Amino acid sequence: MSTPARYNAVTELLDRNITLGRAGKIAFTDPARQLSYGALQGDSRRLANLLAQLGVRREERAALVMLDTVEFPIVFLGALRAGVVPVPLNTLLTPEQYAYVLADSRAKVLFVSAALLPALEAVLPSLPELRDVIVVGAGGATHHHDFAAALAGAPDACATADTHADEPAFWLYSSGSTGMPKGTRHVHASLMATADTYARQVLGIREDDVCLSAAKLFFAYGLGNSLTFPMAVGATTILNPERPTPAAIFALMQRFEPSIFYGVPTLFAAMLADPGLKAERRLPSVRICTSAGEALPEPVGLAWRERFGVDILDGVGSTEMLHIFLSNAPGDIKYGAAGRPVPGYEVRLVGEGGAPVADGEVGELLVHGPSAAEGYWNQREKSRDTFEGCWTRTGDKYIRDAEGRFTYCGRADDMFKVSGIWVSPFEVESALISHPEILEAAVVPALDADGLTKPKAYIVLKDQPHCADLNGALKEHVKQAIGPWKYPRWIEVVDSLPKTATGKIQRFKLREPDGK
Numbered sequence: 001m002s003t004p005a006r007y008n009a010v011t012e013l014l015d016r017n018i019t020l021g022r023a024g025k026i027a028f029t030d031p032a033r034q035l036s037y038g039a040l041q042g043d044s045r046r047l048a049n050l051l052a053q054l055g056v057r058r059e060e061r062a063a064l065v066m067l068d069t070v071e072f073p074i075v076f077l078g079a080l081r082a083g084v085v086p087v088p089l090n091t092l093l094t095p096e097q098y099a100y101v102l103a104d105s106r107a108k109v110l111f112v113s114a115a116l117l118p119a120l121e122a123v124l125p126s127l128p129e130l131r132d133v134i135v136v137g138a139g140g141a142t143h144h145h146d147f148a149a150a151l152a153g154a155p156d157a158c159a160t161a162d163t164h165a166d167e168p169a170f171w172l173y174s175s176g177s178t179g180m181p182k183g184t185r186h187v188h189a190s191l192m193a194t195a196d197t198y199a200r201q202v203l204g205i206r207e208d209d210v211c212l213s214a215a216k217l218f219f220a221y222g223l224g225n226s227l228t229f230p231m232a233v234g235a236t237t238i239l240n241p242e243r244p245t246p247a248a249i250f251a252l253m254q255r256f257e258p259s260i261f262y263g264v265p266t267l268f269a270a271m272l273a274d275p276g277l278k279a280e281r282r283l284p285s286v287r288i289c290t291s292a293g294e295a296l297p298e299p300v301g302l303a304w305r306e307r308f309g310v311d312i313l314d315g316v317g318s319t320e321m322l323h324i325f326l327s328n329a330p331g332d333i334k335y336g337a338a339g340r341p342v343p344g345y346e347v348r349l350v351g352e353g354g355a356p357v358a359d360g361e362v363g364e365l366l367v368h369g370p371s372a373a374e375g376y377w378n379q380r381e382k383s384r385d386t387f388e389g390c391w392t393r394t395g396d397k398y399i400r401d402a403e404g405r406f407t408y409c410g411r412a413d414d415m416f417k418v419s420g421i422w423v424s425p426f427e428v429e430s431a432l433i434s435h436p437e438i439l440e441a442a443v444v445p446a447l448d449a450d451g452l453t454k455p456k457a458y459i460v461l462k463d464q465p466h467c468a469d470l471n472g473a474l475k476e477h478v479k480q481a482i483g484p485w486k487y488p489r490w491i492e493v494v495d496s497l498p499k500t501a502t503g504k505i506q507r508f509k510l511r512e513p514d515g516k
């Protein structure tokens with residue numbers, strides 16, 4: 001079904017649920033509050049009126065630095081309703097990064113959770129475009145606007161902005177491996193496009209589902225998991241404002257009994273290694289799990305299924321494509337592989353000059369589909385490099401097998417050659433993780449005494465103290481698993497690996513300056 005030209009995403013995502021008789025149904029639950037679809041509709045209208053009272057006009061930006069509580073969907077959807085562009089920001093940025101993205105987006109208003117305000121307070125005076133700060137959860141104790149009081153003072157009747165399906169609706173800042181984050185502009189039609197493709201056709205999401213996501217709402221992955229997908233079918237979301245530790249997730253599962261759990265590989269591995277797991281733990285309510293952010297190692301997927309009797313659907317998405325476009329599917333799972341294109345998306349693999357590569361050869365993944373961003377804000381060069389006509393470059397290397405399944409080989413810029421042969425760090429890491437004592441691994445190129453490039457591994461152990469003998473055993477283990485030239489010549493034990501907020505390993509932080 002094609003989207004009409006005049007289209008505001010909030011009509012379909014939220015108002016339609018009221019028309020279908022779901023006004024009393026709980027849309028969002030956080031540890032402190034529940035919000036029904038009806039209450040959310042009223043509050044989103046108040047929010048739209050509040051923006052108008054503050055003089056924020058259509059197409060201007062409203063920044064969100066907010067924890068995952070019921071106020072997040074009120075602000076996000078209220079802004080969409082007003083035709084104002086919500087810009088959810090990572091809640092873990094440094095003050096310098098906040099100063100950059102707030103200035104770059106020229107946000108007129110900032111919605112900030114009280115607990116996150118201290119990280120921002122010092123940079124606020126340097127932002128001439130920012131006129132108002134609205135603090136969520138301050139209980140009235142703030143010298144800025146208090147969210148609850150401001151919302152209560154706004155009327156709950158308003159017209160929804162008559163936006164265009166192709167009009168920028170919201171931005172997400174995408175943090176590349178280098179440089180400052182880029183404001184990625186998504187249009188109104190894209191939200192529902194991700195629900196109609198991945199959520200309905202792969203997950204089979206239903207009205208009676210209860211969703212729990214480890215990824216927060218400010219990530220593209222979390223926004224789909226916790227807001228777009230459940231709202232598209234009138235389901236319920238559990239919001240977790242805390243860090244998604246294994247203990248916190250197990251406790252939420254016990255209390256709220258989600259049917260869909262959206263995780264990330266590190267968390268699945270940590271949950272399996274959690275000492276609390278030795279106690280009798282079951283996930284009786286969970287019917288399906290998903291994984292994204294980075295490739296799910298095969299041993300983690302197999303161990304999860306073995307332990308809990310539930311499959312993890314590993315998939316690949318990006319901020320630029322808004323959600324997952326390549327995925328395993330129920331009844332069609334191969335652990336260690338990223339699956340096949342999600343219905344509605346096309347992908348292709350290209351070599352150096354842009355020519356297609358044959359099955360079994362490594363190429364860069366390009367994707368075409370209905371939820372692609374329309375570009376980066378104020379970054380024409382980077383937009384041109386990434387968005388090539390209807391194709392979006394991912395910067396990820398994959399192989400396609402004869403059955404049409406894609407397997408991740410690494411970031412285009414993480415791959416390196418050993419003895420003239422390409423090595424995928426991900427392949428070596430997967431081999432390392434398949435050893436029972438290894439929790440996580442990152443592999444980078446390093447130079448040996450002859451100045452030749454060889455793999456070097458950083459590993460996190462599950463719990464045993466490291467004994468030197470393990471190095472020899474691990475090298476042998478990798479040689480057996482994937483071939484003799486790829487084994488790590490050096491192995492260093494670390495407490496944790498550097499990662500982005502989405503859980504992607506930042507290999508560039510481990511690379512030696514001249515490691516090649």
Ligand code: 3SK
Pocket residue numbers: 219220221222292293294315316317318319322323324502
């Ligand atoms: O990082 C990912 O893999 C991802 C997955 C789904 C949606 C968005 C993103 C960035």
